[in-house]
Amino acid sequence: MDRRVYGLETEFGLTYAPREGGRLMPEEVAKYLFRHVIDYGRSSNIFLTNGARLYLDVGSHPEYASAECDSLTDLICQDVAGEQIMHDLALRAERALAADGYDGDVYLFKNNTDSAGNSYGCHENFLIPRRVEFARLAEILIPFLVTRQLFTGAGGIATVDGQRQWVFSQRADHLWEGVSSATTRSRPIINTRDEPHADAQHYRRLHIISGDSTMSQTTQLAKIGATDLLLRMIEAGVPLRDYSIAHPTQAIRDVSHDTTGRAQIELASGRRMTALELQRIFYDRAVAFVAAEGAHHDQLERVLDLWGRSLDAVESGDGTSVATEIDWAIKHQVLSRYAERNQLSVDHPRMAQLDLAYHDVHPERGLFHLLERRGAAQTVVDRDAVARAVTTPPLSTRAKLRGEFVRAARAAGRDFTVDWVHFRLDDDRGRTVAVKDPLSAQNDAVSALIDSIEAT
Ligand SMILES: Nc1ncnc2c1ncn2[C@@H]1O[C@H](COP(=O)(O)OP(=O)(O)OP(=O)(O)O)[C@@H](O)[C@H]1O
Numbered sequence: 406m407d408r409r410v411y412g413l414e415t416e417f418g419l420t421y422a423p424r425e426g427g428r429l430m431p432e433e434v435a436k437y438l439f440r441h442v443i444d445y446g447r448s449s450n451i452f453l454t455n456g457a458r459l460y461l462d463v464g465s466h467p468e469y470a471s472a473e474c475d476s477l478t479d480l481i482c483q484d485v486a487g488e489q490i491m492h493d494l495a496l497r498a499e500r501a502l503a504a505d506g507y508d509g510d511v512y513l514f515k516n517n518t519d520s521a522g523n524s525y526g527c528h529e530n531f532l533i534p535r536r537v538e539f540a541r542l543a544e545i546l547i548p549f550l551v552t553r554q555l556f557t558g559a560g561g562i563a564t565v566d567g568q569r570q571w572v573f574s575q576r577a578d579h580l581w582e583g584v585s586s587a588t589t590r591s592r593p594i595i596n597t598r599d600e601p602h603a604d605a606q607h608y609r610r611l612h613i614i615s616g617d618s619t620m621s622q623t624t625q626l627a628k629i630g631a632t633d634l635l636l637r638m639i640e641a642g643v644p645l646r647d648y649s650i651a652h653p654t655q656a657i658r659d660v661s662h663d664t665t666g667r668a669q670i671e672l673a674s675g676r677r678m679t680a681l682e683l684q685r686i687f688y689d690r691a692v693a694f695v696a697a698e699g700a701h702h703d704q705l706e707r708v709l710d711l712w713g714r715s716l717d718a719v720e721s722g723d724g725t726s727v728a729t730e731i732d733w734a735i736k737h738q739v740l741s742r743y744a745e746r747n748q749l750s751v752d753h754p755r756m757a758q759l760d761l762a763y764h765d766v767h768p769e770r771g772l773f774h775l776l777e778r779r780g781a782a783q784t785v786v787d788r789d790a791v792a793r794a795v796t797t798p799p800l801s802t803r804a805k806l807r808g809e810f811v812r813a814a815r816a817a818g819r820d821f822t823v824d825w826v827h828f829r830l831d832d833d834r835g836r837t838v839a840v841k842d843p844l845s846a847q848n849d850a851v852s853a854l855i856d857s858i859e860a861t
């Protein structure tokens with residue numbers, strides 16, 4: 406695909422810490438969090454003027470699904486904007502709670518596990534051509550996804566065989582299948598539910614649910630950029646050997662638990678390879694592909710540089726060279742310095758607290774955000790671009806139409822229904838406009854709909 410559509414869905418962890426007043430169940434806190442959303446959109450499932458979807462499913466993990474983007478920088482802007490939108494809801498919830506006699510703090514975490522052992526996800530969506538045979542795609546992609554945590558993992562401390570230890574990924578211990586159509590009960594690496602939100606004859610939406618949520622913008626760039634590049638190679642028919650893994654979910658855990666990158670992975674062929682060896686193959690092939698075909702976007706050099714240096718860092722056992730860029734290394738550096746200063750072992754509860762604080766979306770309280778402000782975490786996009794993305798959609802995809810439609814309908818106080826594909830004014834005799842092409846930012850029928858709102 407020359408222009409690819411990307412979207413990121415993020416589920417957040419939510420807790421309430423009382424200063425005064427009683428405790429609250431997560432479901433009750435979620436109700437407070439979404440009170441403003443329901444006041445604003447009369448539903449707990451709404452689309453925003455930046456083209457994103459904000460919703461609360463059963464349970465207590467609010468989700469922000471970014472608008473469709475066709476560049477990595479737009480995607481990062483839209484994703485970080487989601488944190489700010491969530492944070493704004495948390496502040497409103499605190500005020501509403503206070504009015505009801507609950508004085509305390511609402512915490513939102515962009516992470517993947519809560520203290521009760523539940524896991525929630527960060528789902529990556531990629532538009533891919535249907536002509537690519539899905540079985541071949543999965544065969545190549547799964548070994549890549551199992552091992553890419555060497556540079557995409559959020560890192561942190563987890564309990565493995567009863568012991569607290571450093572790992573690459575929070576999500577790895579919570580995946581149960583390679584490929585499946587379910588996202589909740591069996592939780593696969595790739596979800597095959599076939600809902601392309603595009604012309605189904607020609608496209609698929611690849612739905613990857615195995616990744617960790619990402620705090621660092623540079624990690625996000627490396628994660629989505631490398632995965633896109635691999636997809637591009639598969640689409641181009643680059644011959645890649647079959648590295649199918651015998652037991653993918655066992656392997657993803659083993660790779661996560663061995664931070665030397667030397668976890669042995671058994672392939673379906675019976676051969677054994679380490680995570681680093683597999684990643685080196687993918688990386689070398691990607692470098693050769695770009696050398697032959699040229700870069701298809703202006704961030705590609707940075708993607709390859711981050712990917713390559715991360716593998717070097719794992720190989721050398723020293724993360725400092727990527728400790729401002731890659732989440733696991735950033736977190737490891739700050740937590741281990743703290744442990745040294747305070748003589749804490751890895752199983753000390755304060756270490757678990759810091760690990761959690763890294764993912765706090767609060768711009769002043771969150772540990773990652775503190776590091777970023779101090780220049781200890783590099784960025785890809787500037788603050789102004791993120792601030793714009795809170796209210797403005799990406800301008801080169803269908804999201805632009807959605808954002809403009811939502812804005813116009815709200816301004817005029819009109820009732821409307823939208824989803825990723827459809828646009829409708831509820832009192833417009835049921836006329837629904839469908840925009841099947843996610844890459845189209847112009848559509849006469851939607852323009853006419855918007856004009857009709859503005860004319861009244
Ligand atoms: N044609 C497309 N190709 C790739 N991504 C798309 C396309 N259309 C929409 N997206 C992205 O897919 C994501 C869909 O999010 P959503 O939460 O609605 O997921 P879902 O898989 O449809 O449903 P759910 O999470 O409710 O199970 C969004 O980030 C959106 O930007």
Ligand SMILES: [Mg+2]
Pocket residue numbers: 414468470
């Ligand atoms: Mg979703």
